[in-house]
Amino acid sequence: MTPAAPVRISLLYLFLFLIPARYKELHAQCVVLPNAFAHNDYWHKRPLHDALDNGFTHVEADIYLQRGALIVTHVLHPVFYNRRRTLERLYLQPIEERVRSHGGSVYAGDNRPLILMIDIKTNSSKTYKVLAPLLERYRHMLTEYNDGQIIQRQVTVVLTGRKPSGLLAARNRLAFIDEDLRKTVNDTSVSDVFPIASCRYTRLLDWDGTGSMPQAQKKRLCAFVQFAHRQGKKVRLWASPEKETVWRALLDCGVDLINTNKLEKLKMFLLSRNPETTVLTHTN
Template identity: 50%
Template sequence: MNFGKFCRIFVVVMLLLPVTNIQSQNIILPNAYAHNDYWHKRPLLDALDNGFTYVEADVYLKNGKLIVTHILPYFKNKKTLEKLYLKPLLQYVTDNAKSDNPVNCPLTLMIDIKTDGDKTYKVLNVLLQKYRSILSEYQNGEITMRNVSVVITGHRPYNMFTGEADRLAFLDEDLKQAGNDSSTNIYQVASCKYSSMVKWKGKGKISEKDVQRLEYFVLQAHKSGRKVRLWGSPDKTKVWNELLRCNVDLINTDKINTLRSFLTNEIPVVAKRL
């Protein structure tokens, strides 16, 4: 390759790079849910760069600290909830506000509590106070939405929530119980395991029974203002299509790049259900 041709290619690449970065930063995917987000090379940041609006972290209470990990941390672990998520979220919100082209993108941090719900929440509540300025809150009967909403799943401290007049977190409801609890200030999401709701694994055609069952519970959740998620769903585009057709709000995945491509139509959708 001669020098002149190299220079022309270099200039074209340099011109395209900023456009690509800007486009990726402005992508917002309201259906994208990063399950086990902390497994990625850059927890939180990889999800944000791909336009995800929901990220999930498993949390254990260990020696007074909230540790992010998939299994009980018997050894010293420096991956705390504050270090991996809360501090970076504060920085993200601050930087976005100063940007010439700020992105209006509310985010939800799903915290999957793996230890005792009440004990863990007590520690979590103290920590969240440090980040009140960016967190959605419930106070004296009113909900104020801000840049980041914290939703607790796993071992949920339901009894503590019902007695609080001021809090910075919400709960994840059991989707199969949707419609049974009329509370309007406790839940923001309704979830359940995919296999407990749908038997179809992505091969062949989904049964009408599965569709009707899922659509019924989605409708109940939506009537109460909850977003719907099925965790443990197969990471297949065919399954994602069916979930969206049944009005499931959040697509749960460990494969953030693949889901991003799917939701931005970089991966062709399958044919409509017959």
């Protein structure tokens, strides 16, 4: 054996054993992103799982009440929905399994709750009367409002779309409401009912991300954000342009949640912008 042979063998050992081990370790980690909101999450190839693999802390699912089942779909038409794609099967069951396998949290080593936003597309009262007992089966992992006290658990359910506001005035419930951001100006309620305040982007802004946001629009947005924050509510603008210039301006104005269908693109943007605010956690 030549003198160089041991060196070559050592390098080969490093390549075959140490590097793959480090590669697997890095890919077993996930970066938790508190500002990331997966809009219409069920459109992705792997609903819920794609969002969680990218560190998202907020996911949204649209539901329709159809023959007693809560179907997850954007349009209630046989071409677009599958009766097996229920809220329980796509979201509640897999979240429960994940919490169990991660020792009691959605992201191992991180105790922040996952926000599951449910967009009700059918009659609010009828849909909620089916949704409420379903949520009750998962009470052990759902944030609860109990006679003025919030009991924080691994998942917080927030209802949007056709909101059953009257029914959610109950003294004990397992769901909260997404408020219209524009109503925060005249609202004195706090986050025990409305933890999030949302609005369609174009109802506040018409800036498409080219150049800088006009000062008048920036001032308007920042004012609404301040109203919501005084009440302890997170702010989200949905249907915003999928551009980094827009995301940057929204965050600069204090918008808490960036709404996106482009999971990996937003993840890389948030990491490049402020990596020190993220948390590394093992997903397996």
